[in-house]
Amino acid sequence: MRTTSFLVGRHTLIDAGTGVGDLSVAELSQIDRVFLTHSHLDHIAMLPLLVDTVGAMRDKPLDVYASRATLDILSAHVFNWRVWPDFREIPNKAAPFLRFVQFEQGETVMPEPGLCVTALPALHTVPAVGYQLDSGKHSLVFTGDTTINDAFWPVINAVENLKTLIIETAFCNRERALAEASRHLCPAMLATELAKLNRPAEIFITHLKPGEIELTMQEIGEDAASFRPKMLKNGQMLDF
Numbered sequence: 001m002r003t004t005s006f007l008v009g010r011h012t013l014i015d016a017g018t019g020v021g022d023l024s025v026a027e028l029s030q031i032d033r034v035f036l037t038h039s040h041l042d043h044i045a046m047l048p049l050l051v052d053t054v055g056a057m058r059d060k061p062l063d064v065y066a067s068r069a070t071l072d073i074l075s076a077h078v079f080n081w082r083v084w085p086d087f088r089e090i091p092n093k094a095a096p097f098l099r100f101v102q103f104e105q106g107e108t109v110m111p112e113p114g115l116c117v118t119a120l121p122a123l124h125t126v127p128a129v130g131y132q133l134d135s136g137k138h139s140l141v142f143t144g145d146t147t148i149n150d151a152f153w154p155v156i157n158a159v160e161n162l163k164t165l166i167i168e169t170a171f172c173n174r175e176r177a178l179a180e181a182s183r184h185l186c187p188a189m190l191a192t193e194l195a196k197l198n199r200p201a202e203i204f205i206t207h208l209k210p211g212e213i214e215l216t217m218q219e220i221g222e223d224a225a226s227f228r229p230k231m232l233k234n235g236q237m238l239d240f
């Protein structure tokens, strides 16, 4: 079972779910920054292990970009010396292994040449964002974990170089009540959302709950057929 994490080039990670475990230590040590969508475990699980593994191999901190709300949750509940040491003070506060960078919805940063990252609106049970990754040539947009969200689509529809949309669909239609309670999407809700997209994009589905994957993809094929959504696979490479 692998949870959300995307490696962008060699130095940037989007979320730090258990998918990070597929990388070698050499690859892990090259990660300079992680952009978090939100604080849920399936998106941050590997962050504490990552910084402990690579900290002493690196000559600069690992930067964690996230909203103030998400960073505060990590401070209070993860890097609190009880669940995990506070690597913002290790080996010392002047030259730590870990650094928090506040990055709010609507902000854009260019963390490395050829990559602009913008935080996008998302609606989930905890403060959350999606991300636009713009190479200059094309943009890839990742919704993060979200439910029906009218604020998201005008932003996406303004992305002139949009090539790829990765959108979540956590549950099958039978679980619609759970999708609504946990602020996710099911195929019928996905169809409602995609109807708000007014520019062409290749569409990949992520965050399918294990045990419901085949049924959910079948329902997506029925409910959102005209968008030809494909399932995002573990280890899949996307160019943008």
Ligand SMILES: Nc1ncnc2c1ncn2[C@@H]1O[C@@H]2COP(=O)(O)O[C@H]2[C@H]1O
Residues within 6 Å of the ligand: 040, 042, 125, 145, 170, 178, 181, 182, 183
């Ligand atoms: N009532 C609930 N509210 C929120 N999450 C729930 C609830 N019941 C079960 N869950 C599960 O808890 C998970 C927490 O992470 P996710 O938001 O990815 O998906 C959520 C659901 O799969």
